[in-house]
Amino acid sequence: MTAGGAAQSGPTARDSRDGRDRRELGQQVLLDELVAAGHVRPLGVDGVWGRSAAFEAVVAGFTAAMRDRFAYLDAEYVSFGPLVPMAAFESTGYVSSFPQLIGGVSVFTGDDRDHRALLAARDRGERW
Numbered sequence: 001m002t003a004g005g006a007a008q009s010g011p012t013a014r015d016s017r018d019g020r021d022r023r024e025l026g027q028q029v030l031l032d033e034l035v036a037a038g039h040v041r042p043l044g045v046d047g048v049w050g051r052s053a054a055f056e057a058v059v060a061g062f063t064a065a066m067r068d069r070f071a072y073l074d075a076e077y078v079s080f081g082p083l084v085p086m087a088a089f090e091s092t093g094y095v096s097s098f099p100q101l102i103g104g105v106s107v108f109t110g111d112d113r114d115h116r117a118l119l120a121a122r123d124r125g126e127r128w
Contacts, residue, residue, distance in 0.1 A: 034055070039052045039054060039055040043084060043085050043088055044085050048084065
């Protein structure tokens with residue numbers, strides 16, 4: 001609505017040919033630009049990225065600014081280490097040198113029904 005009460009014309013929330021909304025399209029454009037500039041590098045697994053020193057400097061600066069800004073909340077700061085895809089990790093030879101420093105992360109990708117089945121298996125003491 002405009003100040004006078006008339007409806008605004010223009011693109012709708014879902015206006016792309018492939019059905020993605022503008023926010024999703026904007027996220028893809030940003031990601032494409034970060035990759036093109038060399039700030040992030042896809043590693044072949046959704047959500048796992050290599051990050052440049054410049055990218056990390058921005059993240060560190062933003063983190064410090066937010067920690068300082070909200071220090072009065074006395075909230076615990078938690079940081080999680082980087083992830084690499086298993087195939088990339090296996091190609092490094094790291095296992096031969098530092099097996100005591102290896103950790104794994106599994107990611108659940110199921111839907112609600114799969115989640116209920118996972119919980120039921122766990123409750124029965126089965127592998128989940």
